[in-house]
Amino acid sequence: MECPKCFWLQKINGIHRPQQIFALQSNFDRILKPYFDKFRKEGKLPPELNGKVEGKLFEDQELLEKWRNALRPTLKYKHPRREGFFLAGGLDDCLFDGRYYIPVDFKTTGSSSFEENSEKYYQHQLDIYNFLLTESGYETKGLAYLVYYKPKEVSGEGLMKFQITVKKMGTEHKRALRLFEDAIELLEGPMPKSHSDCQFCSWANDFID
Known part of the structure; x- marks a missing residue:
C-alpha cells in the first residue's frame, strides 16, 4: 500500500484522500471498455493486442460486466479466520486462453518511462x-x-493519437494473500505514523478528533 496511515484513515475513520481529477484518466475506462466490447462481439482482439497477448477476449459479456463492477464486486475473497475482512476488486477486461x-x-x-516503472x-x-x-473458481496461470x-x-x-504499449506481467497468489494479511494487521492496530513521502498525511490531521 502506498501510505499505511492514509489507508488506515480511509478504512477506520472514513477519511478519504482528496481526488486528483484528470479528465482524460477519469473518462478513459468509460471509453475503452466499450471499444474492447466491440471487438469481443466480433470475436477479434483489438489491433493493438494482436501478437502481443496470449488467448482471446473473454466472451461472456454478462459475466465480465459483473467482474468489472468494483462497487458491487462479485470477485471477492472472504478471510476464512478473520471475520469481517474481505478482499475485492473490479477488472477492466479479461483474456481467455484454453482454460x-x-x-x-x-x-x-x-x-515517458512508464514501461520501466509499471511493475x-x-x-x-x-x-x-x-x-x-482463482479463489472464485477460475483457473489462472500467474499472468496478467x-x-x-x-x-x-x-x-x-x-483526433488524439496514442502511443500504446502492452506489458506482460507475472503474478503471485502468495504475494496477494500476504498483502491482505498485512492490511488486516494494520487495520487492527493503532493509527500509523505519517509517511515521510505522503503529502496527504498532514492534511488528514485536520479531520482527526
Whole structure:
C-alpha cells in the first residue's frame, strides 16, 4: 500500500484522500471498455493486442460486466479466520486462453518511462486480480497484462493519437494473500505514523478528533 496511515484513515475513520481529477484518466475506462466490447462481439482482439497477448477476449459479456463492477464486486475473497475482512476488486477486461483466465488492466499515462516503472506501481493490483479469479473458481496461470495508452499528438480533426504499449506481467497468489494479511494487521492496530513521502498525511490531521 502506498501510505499505511492514509489507508488506515480511509478504512477506520472514513477519511478519504482528496481526488486528483484528470479528465482524460477519469473518462478513459468509460471509453475503452466499450471499444474492447466491440471487438469481443466480433470475436477479434483489438489491433493493438494482436501478437502481443496470449488467448482471446473473454466472451461472456454478462459475466465480465459483473467482474468489472468494483462497487458491487462479485470477485471477492472472504478471510476464512478473520471475520469481517474481505478482499475485492473490479477488472477492466479479461483474456481467455484454453482454460486459463488472464486479467487485463488499462492505464493512461503522460510519463515517458512508464514501461520501466509499471511493475513497481501495479504489481499488487495484478496479483490481487489473479488471486480473486482463482479463489472464485477460475483457473489462472500467474499472468496478467497492462495496456498503456499514452497521448502522443492531436490531429487537425481533433483526433488524439496514442502511443500504446502492452506489458506482460507475472503474478503471485502468495504475494496477494500476504498483502491482505498485512492490511488486516494494520487495520487492527493503532493509527500509523505519517509517511515521510505522503503529502496527504498532514492534511488528514485536520479531520482527526
